[in-house]
Amino acid sequence: MERTKLLWLREQLEIWEKEGIITKQNKTDIRNYCGKIPLKKTPTLKRLSLILGGISLILLGCFLLLAGFWHSFSPNGRFDIILVMLTVVLGIEALVLWQTKPGSTIRDIASIMYMVVMLVATYLMSDVYPLGDINGVGILITIVLSIFTGYFMKSAYVVGFSLLLSILWCTTSTAYLYGAKLVWLLILLALPFYKNMLKDDTYTSNSKIFVSWSLVMAVFFSFFFTLQTTGASINILLLTNLALITYLLGRISKMHGLWSLPFRSIGIAGLLYVIFVGTFSGTWSDIASLTTIHAVDYLLAFSSLGIIGYLIFIVCRQKLYLDIFIAGFAPIMGLCTIMACYQIMPLVITVLLNIYTLVVAALFVLAGIWQHKSSMINLPIIVLVDMILARFFDPSFTFLERGISFITVGLLVLIGNIIYLWNKNNTDQRFNREVKKRPLKTKNIPTTTESEQNIDIIDNDSIDNDKAGKETIDE
Amino acid sequence: MNKFSYYLKSPWLYYLIVVILSVLSVVYMQQRYTTMLQGGAEYQWPVKVEYSTNWVPDDSLTIKFLGNKTSWIGEKQPSIGKPIYVALGVQPNGVLYVKNASDRKPLEGEYILATAEEYTDGLVEFSIPYNKVRVNLEKVNPIFYNGQYKGLLMATLKLKNGEAVVTGVYNQGISLELAEPSSDAELMNKKDALLLPSAIINEENKKTQTSY
Numbered sequence: 174m175e176r177t178k179l180l181w182l183r184e185q186l187e188i189w190e191k192e193g194i195i196t197k198q199n200k201t202d203i204r205n206y207c208g209k210i211p212l213k214k215t216p217t218l219k220r221l222s223l224i225l226g227g228i229s230l231i232l233l234g235c236f237l238l239l240a241g242f243w244h245s246f247s248p249n250g251r252f253d254i255i256l257v258m259l260t261v262v263l264g265i266e267a268l269v270l271w272q273t274k275p276g277s278t279i280r281d282i283a284s285i286m287y288m289v290v291m292l293v294a295t296y297l298m299s300d301v302y303p304l305g306d307i308n309g310v311g312i313l314i315t316i317v318l319s320i321f322t323g324y325f326m327k328s329a330y331v332v333g334f335s336l337l338l339s340i341l342w343c344t345t346s347t348a349y350l351y352g353a354k355l356v357w358l359l360i361l362l363a364l365p366f367y368k369n370m371l372k373d374d375t376y377t378s379n380s381k382i383f384v385s386w387s388l389v390m391a392v393f394f395s396f397f398f399t400l401q402t403t404g405a406s407i408n409i410l411l412l413t414n415l416a417l418i419t420y421l422l423g424r425i426s427k428m429h430g431l432w433s434l435p436f437r438s439i440g441i442a443g444l445l446y447v448i449f450v451g452t453f454s455g456t457w458s459d460i461a462s463l464t465t466i467h468a469v470d471y472l473l474a475f476s477s478l479g480i481i482g483y484l485i486f487i488v489c490r491q492k493l494y495l496d497i498f499i500a501g502f503a504p505i506m507g508l509c510t511i512m513a514c515y516q517i518m519p520l521v522i523t524v525l526l527n528i529y530t531l532v533v534a535a536l537f538v539l540a541g542i543w544q545h546k547s548s549m550i551n552l553p554i555i556v557l558v559d560m561i562l563a564r565f566f567d568p569s570f571t572f573l574e575r576g577i578s579f580i581t582v583g584l585l586v587l588i589g590n591i592i593y594l595w596n597k598n599n600t601d602q603r604f605n606r607e608v609k610k611r612p613l614k615t616k617n618i619p620t621t622t623e624s625e626q627n628i629d630i631i632d633n634d635s636i637d638n639d640k641a642g643k644e645t646i647d648e
Numbered sequence: 649m650n651k652f653s654y655y656l657k658s659p660w661l662y663y664l665i666v667v668i669l670s671v672l673s674v675v676y677m678q679q680r681y682t683t684m685l686q687g688g689a690e691y692q693w694p695v696k697v698e699y700s701t702n703w704v705p706d707d708s709l710t711i712k713f714l715g716n717k718t719s720w721i722g723e724k725q726p727s728i729g730k731p732i733y734v735a736l737g738v739q740p741n742g743v744l745y746v747k748n749a750s751d752r753k754p755l756e757g758e759y760i761l762a763t764a765e766e767y768t769d770g771l772v773e774f775s776i777p778y779n780k781v782r783v784n785l786e787k788v789n790p791i792f793y794n795g796q797y798k799g800l801l802m803a804t805l806k807l808k809n810g811e812a813v814v815t816g817v818y819n820q821g822i823s824l825e826l827a828e829p830s831s832d833a834e835l836m837n838k839k840d841a842l843l844l845p846s847a848i849i850n851e852e853n854k855k856t857q858t859s860y
Contacts, residue, residue, distance in 0.1 A: 244707040248782075255674055263667050270663060291670065298674050302681030303708075304811055305761065305777035314673040318666055325662035346731040346763060346777070401727075 179210045216278055224282065232289070243297075251301045255294045262290040266326070275327035276375030284331035288319040292338075309347025312338060313355070320362050327373075329380035332366050335359075336387035340394040353399035360391055371432065381432040389419060389439045403469070409447060409456060411470065413506040414477035416443025417499070421484040424496050441552070444502060445559045451509070451526045452563045454519035461513045478503055495540055495549075498533045505529050530556060684813045688806050691736075691758075692743045695803040697817055697824070699785070699793040709793055709824075711779040711803055711814060715746055716762075720772040722751035726764035733810065734762045734774060743802075749774060753810070761810040778805070778812040787825040799830050 186203060189195045195203070216224070243251065269283040295311025304310075316335045323332035339359045342348050348356065367388055370376050396415055400408050420440025426433040450456050481503045488496050509522045534553035541549030561582055564575055697709040718734065726732050726749070735747040736758040744758070749772050753759065762774035781803065791797050801824070804815045819827035 240704045244705050252674070252678060256671070259670055259674065263670060267663065270659060294674060295677065298677040302678055303778070303780040304677075304681055304684075304813070310677065314669075318669055318673070321662060321666050321669075325659035325666070346761075349730050350761070 176211050176213070179207060182207060183210070221278060225285075228282070228286065232286075236293070248301050251297065255297050255301075258290055259294055262287050266322070270326060276377075280326045281328045281330045281380075284319070284322050284326045284328035285334060287322055288315060288331055288334060288338075291315045291318060305346075309342065309345035312342045312345065313347065316342060316359055317362065320359070320366070323363075324366055327375060329366075329370055329376050329384050332363050332370075333380070333384040333387035336363055336384070336391040339391050343394055343398040348398070349402065353395065353402050356391075356395040356398055360388070360395060363388065371429070378431060381430065382434065385432040385435040389435045392419070393439060393443065403467075409450060409460070410474055410506050410510045411477065412443060413447045414474065414481060414503055416440050416447060417481055417503050418477060418484065420444065421481065421488060421496065421500060424493055425484065425487050425491060444499070445555065447502070447506070448526070448530055448556065449559050449563045451506070452523055452560055453567060454523050455568075457509065457513040457519035457522045460510060461516055461519065463514070466514070474507070478507065495536065498536055501529070501533070527560065530560065681813060684806050684808050684811065685815065688808055690742070690804050690806055690815065691738060692741075692802045692804055694743070694800045695817065696797075697781070697793045697801060698795070699790075707785060708780045708782045709785075709788075709817070711776075711781055711817065713776045713779070713803075714800070716765075716775060717771055717773045718746045719748045720750070720767065720770055721748045724751065726751060726767050726772050728764050728767065730764055731761050732764045732772065732774060733759050734776075735759050736807075758807055759810050760807060760812055776812070778814060781814045781817050783817070784825055789827070789829055791829045792819065792824055792827075797829050 182203070186195070186200045190197060190200050239254070246254065266283050266287050269279055273279050292308075292311065292315045295314055296308045299308045299311055316338050319331050319335040319338070322328065323335065336359075339356055342359075343356055367384055370381060370384060393415070396412070400411070417440065419436050420443075423433045423436025423438075423440055426436065481500055485497055485500050488494075488500065505526065509526055512522050512525075513519065534556045537549050537553045541547065541553075561579075564570060564578065567575070570578075694714045696712045696714065698712060699709055700706070720726060722732070732749050732751055733753050734749045735754045736744045737747050738744055738758060747757075749762070749764075760776060760778075762776050764772055765775050766773040792801070799819065802818045802821075804818065805812045806815060817824045820830065
């Protein structure tokens, strides 16, 4: 049994015994049945935060001491201090590598500490030897070396943070000068680690989820960065395909663990963004006004469609039929783009996209009702809210039209909510009325008469066992 | 072969690589700067200097390069906040002047990497990120950097592949640490002798009139 459940049970057993619901013997039996509470091998998140907080405070203290006198040192003196800092952190890392086993929390802490010190060291270097961009080169060096550190220290967190740092790096002018290729190379550098990590049991579930979030976010940011630097023309189609690939990968890997959640979440978020943007006629007017579409865009669009096709094939094999309709957004977006290129009215395109979105939303609602899954109904609601919000900014509708429609939808939501709450309240009250009819009166250990009175509430078997236990002792 | 594969799998090998690369990377950052400082031709650029008070004591002045507006010859409009290439010309006396700016690296001549700040009517305003000069602040007259000085200062800088290192700032040929600020009357007499591009002087005069 899980540790948290056992801890809860331990507390409850004491209360139940005191309340007279169970006997001491019952308590012992339940304890024996459930087994020992497993001891934690890794520190809790709270303890980990405290350790990290303490280390951070010490480092900040050192930093403040150094900052006060920093500029009184000569450039060479500052360079020496930086080298000393690096030597110390590398020494700590060596000690940790030598003394600890893979997957230990100390390794994670040492790796993150190396990353932070490397970041500070390169920042200080760019302060001593200023060459333009605040620390673009330094951040790049830190990312590469931290990913390497993640490999030999077997630290998932440092790789995750490196991927997040690559998002920050995209904002520097150094990244803009080097282009998007380098960001993709950084992600590729982390991919073998990620692949091995998912199969390796030394990594905790939390670390796997964290790296998954970081990876998917880094991929999306890199994609946006690529679009920005290359000036891609059919952004909406490419973004749709990326979102769908991410979502479908998450869907087909759902059974393998919770690490697939970021894929599904960010994939759906990307798709919602695309639906939001796609419902504006201006988006399609912009595509219609394009004079040329780059060959790279065609290549990316077709290759991503091919990947989606392959993923649909796997989705079909796993009998996730409803996801095929979500994947259908790829050809629909492709069709919309082609229509826009052929100068078809943007309004027609937005209507087509809206109809398809509503059809998929309706299918999800029906499936949710059919399978009694409220989670399936949530997605269409979010999609509808997304589409309604898009109208708030849509200049093709007058303020009067938008105002009235928003008030109407708002009232409908409120009325729906009131009905739902009223219905839920009724159910709760009905349940409470039934409970009041048979109150629990016992406070002491049940004796013969009391236990007979409460026999319908207390587990029959436990009373029998209790009696049997007493008889055995008497004998 | 077995021994080789054993070493290849050892985390210590990768640790050693990280140690070497960590040290090399900071040495690289140092060398990148010092190599530029030691080699190549030195140019001049009219500037103003400022001192920004940070929470960490600083020993450098921030340089504001004058004449930072030029015609844009790039294919697309510049993205604000993103790097651009500024083509530079050199006068016979070594003073640099701005020719134009583009999103593509100039094929010949000197150029510097800058950041696009504003774009209007085919003109782009830019800032140059190589804007720090280390000085002994105790020796520099605060009038130079507290916004009171109306004269023009000259920064010397070295250029290489679009990157620059500011080697010093001078007031009428004297290093800022030794120079004394000129009076307004002296400035009026000496302005014509500076041999600066007239456009920069006119623009600077306009700004000075508005500011003071």
